[in-house]
Amino acid sequence: MIGSKILVADDDPAIVYGLELRLRTAGFEPICVCNGLEAIDAACLHRPAAIILDINMPDLDGLSAMKRLQGNPATSQIPVIVFTGSDQERYTALKAGAFGFLHKPYSSASLLAAVSAALVLRPEPVCV
Amino acid sequence: MPITLPFVEHIVHQGRTPLTVITEFTSLLRDDLKDSLSFDQNRLFDVISDRAGDLTYTFNELLDVALIASNSLFVDRSRGRIADILSDTLTAAESRASLANREFAISPWPNTPDVYCDEKLARRSVEYLLRYATTASERRTGVKFAGGFCDHSRRIVLKVTYRGGPLEANALAPLHLQLRSHQRPQEHNSPFKHVALAAAGGLARANLGRVTTSHADGENTLTLTLPAAEPKTVIDAYLDRQAASFEGSQWVALVLVSMDPFEELRPFHALLRYIAGNDDLVLALDADMSLVLVGGERHAGQQFIKKLQIGLNTPHHAEICGMWSLPQQRSEALWQTLDTLSLLDTRAEFAKGKQA
Numbered sequence A: 001m002i003g004s005k006i007l008v009a010d011d012d013p014a015i016v017y018g019l020e021l022r023l024r025t026a027g028f029e030p031i032c033v034c035n036g037l038e039a040i041d042a043a044c045l046h047r048p049a050a051i052i053l054d055i056n057m058p059d060l061d062g063l064s065a066m067k068r069l070q071g072n073p074a075t076s077q078i079p080v081i082v083f084t085g086s087d088q089e090r091y092t093a094l095k096a097g098a099f100g101f102l103h104k105p106y107s108s109a110s111l112l113a114a115v116s117a118a119l120v121l122r123p124e125p126v127c128v
Numbered sequence B: 001m002p003i004t005l006p007f008v009e010h011i012v013h014q015g016r017t018p019l020t021v022i023t024e025f026t027s028l029l030r031d032d033l034k035d036s037l038s039f040d041q042n043r044l045f046d047v048i049s050d051r052a053g054d055l056t057y058t059f060n061e062l063l064d065v066a067l068i069a070s071n072s073l074f075v076d077r078s079r080g081r082i083a084d085i086l087s088d089t090l091t092a093a094e095s096r097a098s099l100a101n102r103e104f105a106i107s108p109w110p111n112t113p114d115v116y117c118d119e120k121l122a123r124r125s126v127e128y129l130l131r132y133a134t135t136a137s138e139r140r141t142g143v144k145f146a147g148g149f150c151d152h153s154r155r156i157v158l159k160v161t162y163r164g165g166p167l168e169a170n171a172l173a174p175l176h177l178q179l180r181s182h183q184r185p186q187e188h189n190s191p192f193k194h195v196a197l198a199a200a201g202g203l204a205r206a207n208l209g210r211v212t213t214s215h216a217d218g219e220n221t222l223t224l225t226l227p228a229a230e231p232k233t234v235i236d237a238y239l240d241r242q243a244a245s246f247e248g249s250q251w252v253a254l255v256l257v258s259m260d261p262f263e264e265l266r267p268f269h270a271l272l273r274y275i276a277g278n279d280d281l282v283l284a285l286d287a288d289m290s291l292v293l294v295g296g297e298r299h300a301g302q303q304f305i306k307k308l309q310i311g312l313n314t315p316h317h318a319e320i321c322g323m324w325s326l327p328q329q330r331s332e333a334l335w336q337t338l339d340t341l342s343l344l345d346t347r348a349e350f351a352k353g354k355q356a
Helices: A013-025 A036-046 A062-071 A087-095 A108-121 B005-036 B039-069 B082-099 B119-136 B195-206 B231-245 B265-276 B300-312 B332-340 B347-355
Strands: A005-009 A029-033 A050-054 A080-084 A100-103 B078-080 B103-106 B115-117 B142-150 B155-163 B210-216 B219-227 B250-258 B281-286 B289-296 B317-326
Touching: A005 A013, A005 A036, A013 A029, A013 A108, A013 B005, A029 A036, A036 A050, A036 A062, A050 A062, A050 A108, A062 A080, A062 A087, A080 A087, A080 A108, A087 A100, A100 A108, A108 B005, B005 B039, B039 B082, B039 B119, B039 B195, B078 B082, B082 B103, B082 B115, B082 B119, B082 B142, B082 B155, B115 B119, B115 B219, B119 B142, B119 B155, B119 B195, B119 B219, B195 B210, B195 B219, B219 B231, B231 B250, B231 B289, B231 B317, B231 B332, B250 B300, B289 B300, B300 B317, B317 B332
Parallel strands: A005 A029, A005 A050, A050 A080, A080 A100, B103 B142
Antiparallel strands: B078 B115, B142 B155, B155 B219, B210 B219, B250 B289, B250 B317, B281 B289
16 A cells, blocks of 8 residues: 555645645655646546545536546546535535545545545456 | 525635645644644644634534525435444544533443434534533533433433523524624624524434423533434434424325335435435335335325336336324324334344445
8 A cells, every 4th residue: 555646636736735745644655636637637647546536626526527537447446535525515426436535624534544445445456 | 695505605615625724734743743842832733723623613513504594404314323423523522621621521321222313414413512512611610421312212312411501492493594684683692692502403303303402400401312223213203303394284195115126226215315305204124115204295295206207217116105194193093004014123124225
């Protein structure tokens, strides 16, 4: 798990910075982008072990980005953890296939627990 | 322009984002400096975290009150152990009480049956009650929390007790968000003084439970009840809520839906949930059969069946096997019907249905 690439997508640079520091300190290799379109490109390019995706982002929102990732055989098996503050969004995201969710503001323990669970429980990668 | 739910959601989102940054950066700094921090510096970090928690609480409260007032609360009920559900909430309350120089005592948990509720709403209800009690309690006194079970009503009972003067009779009255007047309420008569209680009460209702208050010997007790995860208890709690919701006559129909055993159940349940809008109760008792309790006007049951057939576009068989007018016909007839259908005392099947 240590050294695994984790893709982070959020339009707030300070939140991305915080996540980047926290994940790097924990031994992961964070890859940071600021919208849904960049998240899709980065997922195809880097094949991260997990993705942390904000719901509310410009250009392409998190739920739409997750659906596109699921539709691509190269990225469909990557577990997605969504960032959300709403119970309805959380439910919608989980029904749409999100692995887990994080509430803003999140605690470092819940972040690392969610990422670790995603890495341990994710399905076997598909070779394409 | 009246304040709408999307506006409140927007404000809450805008507030939570900087809070996330404050919380995370504080935590990162603290982790980085942990070996070199003095006692006072640690205390300062505690206070920052605590105040950030206060703001998070305020945003949650604002959103919950708006969701309750607009009847848009999202509910996702399942069965669980109440001690597990509240574990983190009680730990946080303990640390907050310590910072506020209040005692906080938790009575040992007795063994209780599983509860049937939306876990997040249950946690927030208890957090509102504990916050209210901590703020309202007299200095140098504390807050006590106890969990238990009422065997007679089959409800999980959670009690928050603190020393203080008696609450006003309308302390639990629902808040109506009609912000049209510019007139400020008198401080001593502000309807927002008890907003946490109103929010806790609204969330409890959504969870088929209730919040009550009592005062004796200089102590206030805030009581939250939630139904045990047993079909009869959950239906009883649902009927309680329906009967209390309307001044006039309210009809409840019990609809039995026969399922094709080879049908994928998940979309069916999702559709039921969508149609019921999370406000009515959907009980899945068996893989081959669903029992649906539909509340509303006299023809709500028939309307439900029509929507079901249109939505599924398949010849599912559905029939109304009982209709009752509340509260007049709240009688043994309902339980007799359930007995006839052999649907009572099926806890294992109930659990299986929920997992499906």
